Structures are given as structure tokens and as C-alpha cells.
Amino acid sequence: MPRSRKQKFNKGKGKHGGDVWKPERTDKWEIPSENAKFRAYYEKQKIMQPEEWEPFMKSMSSTLPLTFRVTGSRAIAEELNDFIKTHHLPLLTGITFAGEPVEAPKQVSWYPQGLVWQLNIGKSVVRKSDEFRHFQRFLVYETDAGNISRQELVSMIPPLLLDVQPHHYVMDMCAAPGSKSAQLLEALHAADVSTASAIPSGLLIANDSEYKRTHMLVHQTGRLASPALMVTNLDASGYPNIKIPSEHGSGLTNLKFDRILADVPCSGDGTLRKNVNIWRDWSLSIPNGLHSLQLRILLRGMKMLKAGGLLVYSTCSLNPVENEAVLAAALNQSAGEFSIVDVSDQLPGLIRRPGMDTWTVATNKDGTIHDTYAEYEKAIADKEPPKRLLPTLWPPENAKSLHLERCMRILPQDQDTGAFFVALLQKARRPDATSSGAQEVVLPKRKAEDDPDGQPEQKRTKADGEEEADGVVGHVYSEQPFYYIDEDNEQMKEGLRTLNLSPNFPSHLLFARASKGDTIRSVFLTNEIIRSILLNNDTERIRLINCGTKVIAEHSTGGSSRAFRFLHDGVSLVLPYVKPEEILQASLEDLKVLLAGYNPTFEELQEPLRNALLDKTGTSYLLRIPSSESQSFKQPLNLPLWKAAKSAGLLLDKKARSAVSLRMFGEDVSPVGKEQGKKRRGKEAEAAGPAEAVDGEQEGELMPEVLDGEEDELPAFPDSSGGEIAGAEEEATIDTQRA
Numbered sequence: 001m002p003r004s005r006k007q008k009f010n011k012g013k014g015k016h017g018g019d020v021w022k023p024e025r026t027d028k029w030e031i032p033s034e035n036a037k038f039r040a041y042y043e044k045q046k047i048m049q050p051e052e053w054e055p056f057m058k059s060m061s062s063t064l065p066l067t068f069r070v071t072g073s074r075a076i077a078e079e080l081n082d083f084i085k086t087h088h089l090p091l092l093t094g095i096t097f098a099g100e101p102v103e104a105p106k107q108v109s110w111y112p113q114g115l116v117w118q119l120n121i122g123k124s125v126v127r128k129s130d131e132f133r134h135f136q137r138f139l140v141y142e143t144d145a146g147n148i149s150r151q152e153l154v155s156m157i158p159p160l161l162l163d164v165q166p167h168h169y170v171m172d173m174c175a176a177p178g179s180k181s182a183q184l185l186e187a188l189h190a191a192d193v194s195t196a197s198a199i200p201s202g203l204l205i206a207n208d209s210e211y212k213r214t215h216m217l218v219h220q221t222g223r224l225a226s227p228a229l230m231v232t233n234l235d236a237s238g239y240p241n242i243k244i245p246s247e248h249g250s251g252l253t254n255l256k257f258d259r260i261l262a263d264v265p266c267s268g269d270g271t272l273r274k275n276v277n278i279w280r281d282w283s284l285s286i287p288n289g290l291h292s293l294q295l296r297i298l299l300r301g302m303k304m305l306k307a308g309g310l311l312v313y314s315t316c317s318l319n320p321v322e323n324e325a326v327l328a329a330a331l332n333q334s335a336g337e338f339s340i341v342d343v344s345d346q347l348p349g350l351i352r353r354p355g356m357d358t359w360t361v362a363t364n365k366d367g368t369i370h371d372t373y374a375e376y377e378k379a380i381a382d383k384e385p386p387k388r389l390l391p392t393l394w395p396p397e398n399a400k401s402l403h404l405e406r407c408m409r410i411l412p413q414d415q416d417t418g419a420f421f422v423a424l425l426q427k428a429r430r431p432d433a434t435s436s437g438a439q440e441v442v443l444p445k446r447k448a449e450d451d452p453d454g455q456p457e458q459k460r461t462k463a464d465g466e467e468e469a470d471g472v473v474g475h476v477y478s479e480q481p482f483y484y485i486d487e488d489n490e491q492m493k494e495g496l497r498t499l500n501l502s503p504n505f506p507s508h509l510l511f512a513r514a515s516k517g518d519t520i521r522s523v524f525l526t527n528e529i530i531r532s533i534l535l536n537n538d539t540e541r542i543r544l545i546n547c548g549t550k551v552i553a554e555h556s557t558g559g560s561s562r563a564f565r566f567l568h569d570g571v572s573l574v575l576p577y578v579k580p581e582e583i584l585q586a587s588l589e590d591l592k593v594l595l596a597g598y599n600p601t602f603e604e605l606q607e608p609l610r611n612a613l614l615d616k617t618g619t620s621y622l623l624r625i626p627s628s629e630s631q632s633f634k635q636p637l638n639l640p641l642w643k644a645a646k647s648a649g650l651l652l653d654k655k656a657r658s659a660v661s662l663r664m665f666g667e668d669v670s671p672v673g674k675e676q677g678k679k680r681r682g683k684e685a686e687a688a689g690p691a692e693a694v695d696g697e698q699e700g701e702l703m704p705e706v707l708d709g710e711e712d713e714l715p716a717f718p719d720s721s722g723g724e725i726a727g728a729e730e731e732a733t734i735d736t737q738r739a
């Protein structure tokens, strides 16, 4: 018997931007975990064998296990992953609760390097078990520090198939809230070592048409400080050509991408396990309406791809009209230039089902099915509908020759996940590839003035149920200007000198966000390709929201005196350029003192750090705790430090302070941590009962989810995962300047 979950929902603003259905957290209504139309429709589509329906429904109506990914560049991630394995896992293994064994976290076998973990733990266990509470705190702080990301398992597949390399130009067309963008960025930074970031020559453009959601994107990707990232706010189906200097000779050429992710807006019924309101609101007309936008986005992606490049098309919908139908139409339009790649040998261990080459279309809300477009046309011949469904919703005659079976459909009962659809496309290496029996297709058209390649297209009638591409809804572009700082700018030259950066620091890649001539407050670093893009394109035309990463900032030292300071996010980028003799060496004891107080005096620190600080004349330094100081970590820890006349302080925000503390000392020695400990002990003594959650720990949740519609609250535990349309879990913090 499927169990019900208590939640009340209201209809969101109804665009395909992630808030079609907005859950309200309340116990007033019960949403049943079933929907007769849903079942009838999918039974007709034959997405699985009849006997599989029971396990499918059972799985769809049960709670999704929590999955998290250890993030960051490869070396850093491996180190933290080892720490989970060697430190936490033994503590969480063999635990019993109420006489029952509690499942320990387990690594997902098909994810490279075992960086993904899956947990199935009830709230009461987290509440009552010291071991799990400790693990919870670790997860929360490492998430805040950007080292761990909660993400739905199936949502991790598309970036893996793209096989991104550090030199690739990558586009994530529909990127918010950004969990897949974060994975793509990590792949660009695969060559980083654990103590320093190599500046990749590649690029990631993370785009989303919803302005508010681009800010989630900035926050999400900001966790991996990258000079190779740009965030834009455009309708992907009309993404403009970006100009870069031509490789051969003079002049400009259109930027083409090596890798493109089209994780398009969809009806989201694959996320039913999280977004239970879909059981109630599931509709037959939404997928038909989205098909056209999905196809236009895919076609634009295909145009922007380099010859030989790879493109992933994915949705969190089960529906063939949003999946195989879109691919079939796009493949036929491309006349043999693209093919679906056979990925059956990739991600061994991941259970997947083949794509389908037959399906039917529900042509009205009541579920009337027409097997072919011809049948549908006949049925409506004597009616005068204002809009007609697109023929591309149906399987084309050549469906069997398109290798749609190479697509993968993930079903929830196979490995306890959400449902998902993915296909990997490759563009032929030579542009003159011959057609393999491609069929002519009637495609949804864009308005002539929106066509990025400048080919006027004819007007057409809007198809039934079809929605307009939401483009960039209702937001006037008003970002602060971006400008590269002149290399002879006096303020900058002096700043770099006082930070002891070596002369080979790439200062031509530094930019500021202010009007030229204003005092520089924050300094961002990009790589060469982003510089090229910014210098050759109007940032307003490409609706640039953010790019590069903030590496240093101005610091008021009282009165009129100002200096630059290192920033935590930028440490790995500036580190290779800091003169080694200017890096301050500290012991683990020094670190504890610096974490426990905001501005300890030099006297509280040990030799040789105390004397080094007395000798130094600058104000901002990098502090190094050598790996020999810690039993758990093989790499040194580098942190930014501020030096005043008689005291010094770590330049870390409160959460980063707690994360470093938990990682290095197994306890939170920071002022916030101490305060929390005091509160908890007080409550325990008062109630003489179970420990209660204190700030920064939500009661009984290992990593509670942030649901759509809660963007304005700052969650205690950010959940960066999924981002699927229908009320997916989303980041709450909105701060464009952060990265």
C-alpha cells in the first residue's frame, strides 16, 4: 500500500523554470502517492513490462535515499573521501537502534573514484545517535565549505557522460540551480593539485533564462572558485553567437563548444519521490507543451557544438514526447550530422533501460490517445482548432534507424533512485556527413529577430498547449560593469606588491566590477578565454551575470589607510604566485588558537609563528599548516590571514572556520561551535532527555532538503542537488558578488 505524505501545495507561477508546483510545508493536506491517469498513460507507453508496475509504484511512493558527492578538484575530493572512509565510516558501522541494525553509508559503485555516498537513515537515528549527529555536523559544515554537495544520484549522470577535459569549452544551457554545472566545473579543474588550482584553459558557460535562478547558480558554482566560469541569463533556444578572435588570421569568429549539456526544463515526473505534489498535479498537456521548447533548445545546442563534439540531452521526465520524440526530431533535422552514442559500456554498474522507438501521444487532457500524427489529423479534420499539436510529438517513420535504443531511461525500482532520461549525441567530425535516411521535419520556429544565426524564419501558429520560451522574463539587465584593470593601475600594483605576489602573477587577467576610475574594492581573476570573450562581446547582449572568481579584496585598516587582503575562495589560485618565504608556517596548536578566537595576540601563538609575525610588515599573508602536523591529511592546509599591529586573525567566515575545525580537530573549537556546545549541554541538562538540535543542525535530518519556493530563506543545510523543474531542492543564498 503506497504511503501518503503530508504536504500542502499551491500552484506556482506556472512557467517551466522550476516553480510549476510549489510545495508548502504544512501537514494540512495529504497527497496520495498515485494517479490513475499517470498509470494509464505510461502503461500505454509500455515504458516497462506489466509485472514491473508494482515494484515501480512502490519505489515511486517511497522516500528517496539521501545521496551526496564529495566535490572540489580531484585531489582535494579524494583526500576528503578518504577521511570519510577511514574516520567516519568505522564509527557509523555496526550501530543498532531500537534493537535494529542501522545501515552504514555506502559508496555508489558506478561513480568514478567512489566519490558518491548513499544513506538510508531515519530521523530518529540522527536525533539519538551521537555518531550520526557528529557525522551530520561534519556534512553540514563541509557542505557550507563547498567540499560536499547533496545531489540526487541520477542527476550526476549527464556530466559524467560528457567526459569534460580542462581545455574544453563547455556550455550548460539550462543550468540552475547548478549541481551539474558544479560537476562540469570540477572536471575542468581535474588537473588541480590539492594545494593549488591550475588555471584551466577551458571554459564553462552556465546559463539559465530565469534571472533569480542564475543567482543560485552563482552561489552553487562559487563553491569551486574558478577563473574559467561565466554565468549568463538568456533563453537557451536563442543563445546568441559569442565572438572570439579567429585562430587563423585576423577578425572574429563564433565560439563553438566541445561539450554541451542540454538539461532542459521538463514536466519532472521522474522526481515524484521528492516532489509528491506531482501525483496530484500531473497533467497530460504539460509534456506536449514543453516538447517544442525542448526541441528548440536542443537544436540551438547542436548548432553551437564543434565538429566531433559531444552533447548530452537529459530530462527528469519519463515521457517519450519530452525525450525520444525531441531527439528523433532533432536528429532528422540534422540530416545525419549527429548520432546517438552507444554508452552501454560507460558507468558499469548503473542499471539503465534502452530508449524506445514507438510511443503514442495523448492529444487532450482527458487522455485521448492517437498512435500516429495521421490518425490525429484525421480526427481533427472537421474541427478548427486554433492550434495544432506538432507532428514531431509522434515517432517518425524512420524511428528505428535513429538508434533511439542507445538513450538511457533510469527507472526508480532498479537501484532506488529517481527516474531520469539521458542521451549522448556526437556531431560528425566532418561537417559534410551524409544523411542516413533522415526525414523532413516540421520544426517549431523562433521569431526572425531572435534567430542567433540571423536566418529569418517564418511565423507560425502556436501549437496546442505550447508555451512561449520564457526567455528572460521581466528583468532589465542592470549588472555592474566588468572591466579589466590596467596593468599600470597604481592601486593594483601597490596591492599586489604588499601581498608579495611574484612578478609572473597574471595581473592582466584581473578585473573589477565597478565603473572605471572608481576605487577597486574586489578583484576577480579569469582565464584567457574569458578575457577574450569580455573584450570582444557586449556583456549586456550576452547578459553576463558573473564570471571568474574573486581572489583579493580591499580591506579598510582604519582611517584613510587601505590595503588588499587574500580571500579564502582565492587561496588555491594565488598560492602558486606567493613567494614561498612569505608563507607563514604554523603548528596545529597555532591553528587551534586562531580558530578559537577571532583576533588572538601574537603572544598567544607559538614560535616560530610569533616571531615571524613580529618581523613582517605587511597586513595579509597565507598561513600554512604542514601536513606533518596532521594525522588525517596528507596535504598542507593554506589559509588567509590578516595581521594587525599586535594580533592576527584568520580570514574565514564562521562556517568555513567550523568546517576547518571539525576536519582538523574532530570538534568545533570556533566561537560559534563553543556557543552551540554550551546551548546543547544546557538543553540536555534541562530536559535530562535527548539532545536537541541547536543552530546549524536541523533536528533529525542528516542533510535536510530545501524545497522550491523557499529561496528567500537561508537554509541551515544547503542542498545543491537535482534542480529538476518541479519544485526541486534549491539553494537559498542569493549573493551575486560572492564568487
Ligand SMILES: C[S@@+](CC[C@H](N)C(=O)[O-])C[C@H]1O[C@@H](n2cnc3c(N)ncnc32)[C@H](O)[C@@H]1O
Binding pocket: 016, 017, 018, 155, 173, 174, 175, 176, 177, 178, 179, 180, 181, 207, 208, 209, 210, 213, 234, 235, 236, 237, 263, 264, 265, 266, 293, 469, 470, 471, 721, 722, 723, 724, 725
Ligand atoms: C531541469 S532544470 C535544470 C537543472 C540544472 N541543470 C541542474 O542540474 O541543477 C531546467 C532549468 O531550465 C531553465 N529554463 C527554462 N526555460 C529555459 C530557456 N528557454 N532557456 C534557458 N533555461 C531555461 C529553468 O529556469 C530551470 O532552471
